[in-house]
Amino acid sequence: MTVLEAIEVTKQYNMGEVLVSALQNVSFVVAKGEFVAVMGPSGSGKSTLLHLLGGLDEPTSGEISLAGHTITHLTDDEVTVVRRRKVGFIFQFYNLVPTLTAAENVGLPLLIDGQKIEKHKEKIGNLLKMVGLAERSDHKPDQMSGGQQQRVAIARAFVNDPEIVLADEPTGNLDSKSGTAILELLRESAAALHQTIVMVTHDPRAASYADRVVFLKDGRIVQNLTIEAKNGASEDIRNIMRVMRELEL
Ligand SMILES: Nc1ncnc2c1ncn2[C@@H]1O[C@H](COP(=O)(O)OP(=O)(O)OP(=O)(O)O)[C@@H](O)[C@H]1O
Ligand SMILES: [Mg+2]
Secondary structure (H helix, E strand, O other), X not given: OEEEEEEEEEEEEEEOXXXXXXXXXXXXXXXXXXXXXXXXXXXXXXXXXXXXXXXXXXXXXXXEEEOOEEOOOOOHHHHHHHHHHHXXXXXXXXOOOOOOOHHHHHHXXXXXXXXXXXXXXXHHHXXXXXXXXXXXXXXXXXXXXXXXXXXXXXHHHHOOOOOEXXXXXXXXXXXXXXXXXXXXXXXXXXXXXXXXXXXXXXXXXXXXXXOEEEEEXXXXXXXXXXXXXXXXXXXXXXXXXXXXXXXXX
């Protein structure tokens, strides 16, 4: 089943005199439970693509649909609702609210959606358990390590049972051990919970946990690589690096 579809998506930024082409005719499909990594050099359009997929921005032309519904020609209010209910975001710098506890941060998307937190205590507890932070639910972000904060951010991204989780460099700010824990968590949630995930990364090792890697260059998809082991195997990392060399990424 297709969860996410981008059809001939183009994004241009009008910067006064110059037109910056961030994405050009990008088409791709993500199936339910797929974990897709997006790689490419700085400026190749990775974050732009993620923002468009999550309804944070609108394409100049083309169409994006999420769970069978187009999100491209909706009003701002309509797209906000889609984003709240159907998309989970994970960013490089966690973006937790510093004055809230781990549990409150996880519940925040529900609160913003007008739901009663009391009703979701058990779910929030289970998510914190899933990310290995059951003991930390009352801790504030500054009382946790970077890796722990990112795990709270992952629990938060899952709290609205999103159709898709979008992650922009989720391990970019972490040491290798904490990064591996995050990648294993994402891999596990795709495999066990059929959570659909699109993750932007610079790191071949991070990408080697995905089912496949989409390579972007100058705003276009230039290659699609299937990952065999999907668990950080050195063979897969070598394959990714070989494609990067061949494409001069
Ligand atoms: N708001 C904006 N206004 C104007 N140009 C933009 C804007 N956002 C991105 N761009 C341009 O679009 C292109 C793609 O940017 P994008 O942020 O998607 O790259 P990226 O692949 O995520 O890079 P990085 O790896 O450095 O994060 C770049 O040329 C960038 O300068
Ligand atoms: Mg980026």
